[in-house]
Amino acid sequence: MKKFILLGIIILSFIVQGNNQIFKSNSKEYFIIKGKNIVNQKRLVTSLDKSNSKYEILIGLDHPNGTILNLKNQENKKIIGNLLMDIPSLESLSDYFDDWGSPLEEVVYQVTVLDLNNDGEKEIILTMFNPEYVVGLVSYIWTKERYIGEIQGGGSYMEVKNNRIIAPFGSQRLFEEYTLKNNRIVKTVN
Secondary structure, eight states: OHHHHHHHHHHHHHHHHHTOOSEEOSOSOEEEEEGGGGGGOEEEEEEOSTTOOEEEEEEEEOSSSSEEEEEEETTTOOEEEEGGGGOSOGGGGTTTBOTTSOBOTTOEEEEEEEOSSSSSOOEEEEEEEEGGGSSEEEEEEEOSSOEEEEEEESSSOEEEETTEEEEEETTTTEEEEEEEETTEEEEEOO
8 A cells, every 4th residue: 555655656746846737738728736735726817719708717725615616707707606516426526625625735636728629619627636546537627618527537647639538547558538529528439
């Protein structure tokens, strides 16, 4: 067990020090933050659709406790919502947040904005990696209108190639591939 925790810590230090993505893509619109630093909040302002309206995506601590991943329209300053509240099974978040919803210190969080299906509308992807579980990796995906779904991984990163999300699992270089079709995550046959 200690070997797995040590391996996870080594992978985490490599990710954080090298600023390597845990959701690898060609997008330049992303940020990475470690759980213990979320108190400082991270934000990204971008357009999500063809109208070029600006939106702010912010991750930070909520008050009196918990974590927010807010999406806010920059033109009318209206907060569209805390995207984390859209995730159907909050139990799946227990490896990444404590019982009060606050971020675990060792977890790495990455927010990426990317058009996954070339429809002109960018998706918002929150990927979380918990090095204590070595294989504790998950990505949640939203459009600006709604939650789409989650992809579980079993390595230290996922990546996008040819509009396919590649999620490694296991120690034998196995992987699952997913695409986005009609705003649904679809597992492809490999």
